[in-house]
Amino acid sequence: MSKEIIERVEKILPDFDLKLVSQGAEALVFVTEKHPYLPKDIKPAGLTNVNNFIVKYRPRKPYRHEKLDLQITKSRTAGEAKLLYKLDSLNIKAPKLIALDAINGIIWMEFLGFRLPNGNFSSxxxxxxxxxxxxxxxxxxxxxxxxxxxxxxxxxxxxxxxxxxxxxxxxxxxxxxxxxxxxxxxxxxxxxxxxxxxxxxxxxxxxxxxxxxxxxxxxxxxxxxxxxxxxxxxxxxxxxxxxxxxxxxxxxxxxxxxxxxxxxxxxx
Missing domain, CATH: 1.10.510.10 (Transferase(Phosphotransferase) domain 1)
Known part of the structure; x- marks a missing residue:
């Protein structure tokens, strides 16, 4: 099933090199080096890491009615994006919101953290x-x-x-x-x-x-x-x-x- 989901998000974002970093019950998280709308030679301001970005994808749930599923996915994705924006306005350290595609269940956000000397992510x-x-x-x-x-x-x-x-x-x-x-x-x-x-x-x-x-x-x-x-x-x-x-x-x-x-x- 996860392979089908990955193929689906690759179809939605065909020009992006996506690397899967985690998969939970509700969403898949990818890292990409490409900004959603800025060309590669222009680096975004105000981000900790300007070379990597997080793409969070909420896949559709086949057990739900299609229209209901679309509504739930859109609502939850938009809700999370609004919360990230709120956290930024409160100066609470969390990933900054970069872009939102609520219909497809996608949030682009800032990449935070670094690689430890053993190669693991700094959770x-x-x-x-x-x-x-x-x-x-x-x-x-x-x-x-x-x-x-x-x-x-x-x-x-x-x-x-x-x-x-x-x-x-x-x-x-x-x-x-x-x-x-x-x-x-x-x-x-x-x-x-x-x-x-x-x-x-x-x-x-x-x-x-x-x-x-x-x-x-x-x-x-x-x-x-x-x-x-x-x-x-x-x-x-x-x-x-x-x-x-x-x-x-x-x-x-x-x-x-x-x-x-x-x-x-x-x-x-």
């Missing part, structure tokens, strides 16, 4: 695995602490603007180089396909809990510290904005969500 998951292989002193060193606090801070920026990510895993968080000469990073959130506007404390707590569980799953040896630093960063922005009561609400609800999660695990 939080890959970066933590990379430093963990260097030994415990690196895995729980000051740089790891700083990065995890930045992650928490970035999530708090979303939540304080009443936006929930909906799929917060360490694969959907990306490290971006801030310096070519030293290990200095910023953190960006990606993949907002399941995101929504919400002022519910429950939704914010679930967002954090999903990431906590992802870290436990992929980095079990050091996840307790990573999650502690994550919450330190999250709390720090609430403190900066003098939203201590709001933080306490999230903290209390997060404890309740964790308890529900443990009960589900015990019951199987």
């Amino acid at each position: 939080l998951k890959n970066w933590l695995w990379f430093i963990e292989k260097k030994g415990e002193s690196e895995a729980i060193g000051q740089l790891a602490k700083d990065v995890m606090r930045l992650v928490g801070y970035a999530i708090a920026e979303l939540h304080l603007n009443e936006i929930v990510h909906g799929d917060l895993t360490s694969s959907n968080i990306v490290l971006v180089k801030e310096s070519e000469t030293e290990e200095k990073y910023s953190v960006a959130l990606i993949d907002f396909g399941l995101s929504s506007y919400s002022n519910l404390v429950e939704d914010k707590a679930v967002d954090i809990y999903v990431l906590e569980r992802a870290l436990v799953s992929t980095h079990p040896q050091f996840s307790e510290l990573y999650n502690e630093w994550l919450l330190e960063g999250y709390h720090s922005l609430y403190s900066e904005k003098k939203k201590i009561n709001a933080w306490r609400d999230v903290e209390r609800r997060l404890a309740a969500v964790r308890l529900r999660g443990r009960k589900r695990s015990m019951l199987g």
Whole structure:
């Protein structure tokens, strides 16, 4: 099925060299070196990477009625594009929107991140695995602490603007180089396909809990510290904005969500 989907997107974009980088239940993500409308000798301004671009494609679902499927695909694609535009206007680090083809389920966006020395993409998951292989002193060193606090801070920026990510895993968080000469990073959130506007404390707590569980799953040896630093960063922005009561609400609800999660695990 995936081969048919890839062939379909290649027909929609016949003049683009597309490299598949990830495939989920809702979308396929490609990298291309060609901008959707600028010639190759003109580089776009305001982007971190002017040589690579992300193409996200939502394929049609054959089990849905054709007209309904078109409507859903168009709506969800346009909704994600609008959210990316909103995040940019709020100065929240996420891929910038470049172009939209809602009818065909395609979003063009900024490519964020870089290749680690081992060749892997700089998702939080890959970066933590990379430093963990260097030994415990690196895995729980000051740089790891700083990065995890930045992650928490970035999530708090979303939540304080009443936006929930909906799929917060360490694969959907990306490290971006801030310096070519030293290990200095910023953190960006990606993949907002399941995101929504919400002022519910429950939704914010679930967002954090999903990431906590992802870290436990992929980095079990050091996840307790990573999650502690994550919450330190999250709390720090609430403190900066003098939203201590709001933080306490999230903290209390997060404890309740964790308890529900443990009960589900015990019951199987």
